Amino acid sequence: MASCWARNVYRPCPDEEGGLPQGRPGRHPTTSRRGPHTPLPTPADQASHELPTVSSALFDARDEGEILRLAMDHVSAAGPYRAEAGYLKEDGHMVAGPQVGPGHTSAVDRTVRELTGRDVPVTVPGRSWGRALALHGPGGLHGYLVVTSGSRPTHAQHFLLATLVRLTAAALSVAVAHRRQREDALELHRLRRERATLQRRLIAVVVELGYQRAVHEALAEVAAAGGGEEAITSTLHELTGFPVLVEDRFGRLRSWTGPGRPDPYPEPDPARHEEMLQGVARRGGPVRIKDRLISLVRPRGEVLGVLALVDPGDDADEYTMFALEHAATSLALELSHLRHLAEVELRLRRELVDDLLAGTDEVSAYARSEAFGHDLHRIQYVVVVQWRSQAADDAFARTVGRAASAVGMPSLVARRSDHVVLVAEGRPHDHALYETLALETGTPDGTIGVSARCDTPDGIPGRYQEALRALEVRRRSRSRYGTTFFDDLGLYRILGPGNEYQELEAFVREWLGQLIDYDGRHRTALVETLSRYFDCGGNYAETAESLAIHRSTLRYRLQRIREISGHDLTNVEGRLNLQVATRVWKIMLGGPG
Numbered sequence: 154m155a156s157c158w159a160r161n162v163y164r165p166c167p168d169e170e171g172g173l174p175q176g177r178p179g180r181h182p183t184t185s186r187r188g189p190h191t192p193l194p195t196p197a198d199q200a201s202h203e204l205p206t207v208s209s210a211l212f213d214a215r216d217e218g219e220i221l222r223l224a225m226d227h228v229s230a231a232g233p234y235r236a237e238a239g240y241l242k243e244d245g246h247m248v249a250g251p252q253v254g255p256g257h258t259s260a261v262d263r264t265v266r267e268l269t270g271r272d273v274p275v276t277v278p279g280r281s282w283g284r285a286l287a288l289h290g291p292g293g294l295h296g297y298l299v300v301t302s303g304s305r306p307t308h309a310q311h312f313l314l315a316t317l318v319r320l321t322a323a324a325l326s327v328a329v330a331h332r333r334q335r336e337d338a339l340e341l342h343r344l345r346r347e348r349a350t351l352q353r354r355l356i357a358v359v360v361e362l363g364y365q366r367a368v369h370e371a372l373a374e375v376a377a378a379g380g381g382e383e384a385i386t387s388t389l390h391e392l393t394g395f396p397v398l399v400e401d402r403f404g405r406l407r408s409w410t411g412p413g414r415p416d417p418y419p420e421p422d423p424a425r426h427e428e429m430l431q432g433v434a435r436r437g438g439p440v441r442i443k444d445r446l447i448s449l450v451r452p453r454g455e456v457l458g459v460l461a462l463v464d465p466g467d468d469a470d471e472y473t474m475f476a477l478e479h480a481a482t483s484l485a486l487e488l489s490h491l492r493h494l495a496e497v498e499l500r501l502r503r504e505l506v507d508d509l510l511a512g513t514d515e516v517s518a519y520a521r522s523e524a525f526g527h528d529l530h531r532i533q534y535v536v537v538v539q540w541r542s543q544a545a546d547d548a549f550a551r552t553v554g555r556a557a558s559a560v561g562m563p564s565l566v567a568r569r570s571d572h573v574v575l576v577a578e579g580r581p582h583d584h585a586l587y588e589t590l591a592l593e594t595g596t597p598d599g600t601i602g603v604s605a606r607c608d609t610p611d612g613i614p615g616r617y618q619e620a621l622r623a624l625e626v627r628r629r630s631r632s633r634y635g636t637t638f639f640d641d642l643g644l645y646r647i648l649g650p651g652n653e654y655q656e657l658e659a660f661v662r663e664w665l666g667q668l669i670d671y672d673g674r675h676r677t678a679l680v681e682t683l684s685r686y687f688d689c690g691g692n693y694a695e696t697a698e699s700l701a702i703h704r705s706t707l708r709y710r711l712q713r714i715r716e717i718s719g720h721d722l723t724n725v726e727g728r729l730n731l732q733v734a735t736r737v738w739k740i741m742l743g744g745p746g
Contacts, residue, residue, distance in 0.1 A: 211324035232310030290326030448481040506567035540599035664734035684735035
């Protein structure tokens with residue numbers, strides 16, 4: 154066999170079983186054709202020429218899988234070998250390559266996966282010889298090549314196989330080195346890009362922090378200087394360059410800083426404004442609505458108003474958003490503080506009014522009222538306000554206070570269970586407060602009673618009763634809504650506080666007792682009919698219409714009144730007493746109104 158390797162390498166040499174190796178025969182480089190006695194090349198001769206080609210292919214490949222495949226494909230060049238399986242080491246584990254032979258069994262897999270870099274025999278059915286050959290390189294173990302043979306290989310074949318294994322391992326080492334170099338280069342490139350990204354982010358963060366610090370310092374300076382709402386909006390305008398506006402909870406303009414203020418400012422639609430507030434509250438943060446960036450002013454969750462930037466060109470960036478949010482927080486603190494002060498002032502004012510209505514010493518009253526800017530040394534009037542559609546709560550008290558200020562009526566305001574009380578400087582205008590409140594509440598269903606003048610604080614309790622009397626007379630009159638002054642009550646002033654109810658009741662019993670008793674027994678309304686008759690000035694048509702009865706029914710009732718009471722309605726003196734009795738019955742004794 155060895156002599157066959159020395160012969161012409163381009164001439165095929167028979168194998169041990171008498172066959173010829175597969176492959177294309179070659180020519181000797183110095184002969185153009187083979188003579189009849191030229192010996193055929195042996196398998197060893199062929200391997201010695203084929204291995205350099207295989208080596209070149211192995212080192213040209215850059216992928217470990219491709220190198221393993223080439224080695225398995227060319228194992229037969231080293232002798233009567235067959236590659237059963239190839240393994241590559243990946244993440245500390247042996248992973249089978251894509252090509253496997255018929256002898257690749259689970260037993261071979263288990264054997265190879267348990268090896269630690271040694272060459273060991275393997276048993277493959279039908280093959281007399283088998284080895285798992287470690288592919289060692291400078292960097293360590295790269296994998297295994299499982300090779301079998303149908304016959305025992307010769308020493309030369311062992312040498313050739315070992316050479317192929319070393320070449321494969323060396324090629325794998327080079328491929329691994331190239332791969333790691335590529336991975337290192339990619340990692341370096343990634344790190345450089347990441348560094349550049351981080352640098353850009355760092356620059357952006359530095360710029361952002363600088364802007365945020367500028368915003369914080371600017372608004373903190375406003376707060377430290379005691380600046381209010383306009384100072385905050387002016388600072389926001391300087392920081393962003395956009396016009397700034399503040400609306401109250403109901404959409405009315407509080408302030409505007411910058412150009413472009415509408416004149417007049419549009420009146421809000423209550424329903425749409427409430428829907429807008431709820432939408433902004435659900436989304437949180439500044440929200441764009443048409444040409445405005447809107448942020449709610451809501452300390453502790455309660456909406457006190459709206460802070461907005463006018464930005465029709467949609468030019469606002471994240472810095473503008475930050476400034477708007479920060480300014481909204483500052484404004485929330487400011488408005489919350491103002492509201493707290495207003496609530497404290499309202500409570501103290503209410504306590505002062507309560508004391509004035511109940512009676513208090515003048516020295517204390519003068520000092521406390523002066524603290525609120527109210528001059529008790531001037532002539533005072535007590536005003537009582539009652540609105541059918543409004544509960545007499547703090548909100549309505551504030552509404553009445555605003556309306557009084559709007560009509561030039563400086564007042565101290567308090568509330569009772571069903572009405573609001575004002576202690577006002579100077580005589581109120583006849584109808585100004587009522588008309589303003591009708592606009593504020595959206596309904597004219599209100600009644601106002603005004604006392605006579607009061608020169609000193611100790612007279613305020615009595616004037617309060619006069620205002621209540623004026624309110625009650627107005628409420629029980631035909632035109633129950635509007636303003637009534639106690640000075641204008643005329644005869645009804647004698648029905649005010651200080652009169653003995655027993656005398657009044659006796660007077661009513663004298664003139665109306667029989668009618669009252671008759672109504673009680675027969676469930677009729679003769680006293681009420683008589684009262685309406687007097688209220689309508691004796692006009693039959695108006696009286697019948699107000700009672701919703703026919704004129705003939707009214708005539709019948711009046712006739713029954715004459716018969717039962719024994720009084721003549723045409724007698725001037727009797728008529729006057731009857732009319733006064735009906736008013737006392739209605740106002741003082743709680744008759745039907």
